[in-house]
Amino acid sequence: MAVGWAALITIEVNGGYPPLYRVGGLFFAVWGIYLFDRIYDSFRLPLIEVTPPRHAFAKRYRLLLFVLSGIAAVIAGIFVLPHLDEGLIKAAVFPGVLCLLYFVVFRFIERGGGILFPEKELVIGFCFASGVLVAAGTRLAAPFGIVIGGALAALFAANCLLIGRAESEFDRQSDAASFFGKSDRGNWIPVALLVGSILLAGVLWAQGRIPVLGATVLVCCLLQFACRKLAGKDLMQPLADGALLFPWVMVLFFG
Helix, strand or coil: CHHHHHHHHHHHHHCCCCCHHHHHHHHHHHHHHHHHHHHHHHHHCCCCCCCCHHHHHHHHCHHHHHHHHHHHHHHHHHHHHHHCCHHHHHHHHHHHHHHHHHHHHHHHCCCCCCCCCCHHHHHHHHHHHHHHHHHHCCCCCCHHHHHHHHHHHHHHHHHHHHHHHHCHHHHHHHCCCCHHHHCCCCCHHHHHHHHHHHHHHHHHHHCCCCHHHHHHHHHHHHHHHHHHHHCCHHHHHHHHHHHCCCHHHHHHHHC
């Protein structure tokens, strides 16, 4: 998913595919982080009746995930280390700090009490968005990068919230950092984030030179809305995540 967005952004903005070392590094870095997250949860979270399939899979095949995470780390190094320079290090600092913040604040520290806004899900959204922009070679600090990054962060955070809402029964017992694990309020928040992403997609469309990217964000937001209404809790995670693969369709037709 992350590589698809990075490829689409680079194609439309720069007229060509991103360098292989950037998208390869992004793929294996995201995959490695995801595997580490699943492995950590497999030790931390109990196996109960309402455990989601992805967590149950991680507990059952923990050794396999350890092997795959090692492979991901090695291959990410092979892709990135030969091209490591000051510019790439500076670009990667922000998403790296965000990922560290995610694990330290929302994973390694036990949290409790009421949660008034989806801080964990928003951090995840910005982690994905900033990583995508680094691979696409787009500076987050530039006005153009801010609009793209904001649209993607809102879309990804809304996606996390939709999945979290479907798994709220499990999160109430196991994950206090999850927004819906401690609150029955805020059902409007994923809707607001998707609407915000649509508005930013309109800005991208209005700029003229990047209409495909704006249309892709719009379609993905609409697909998230459809999942919110139509997908049951068991299908929410694969369908909502699968909808974010739509950029590959646009790459196929416009790349």
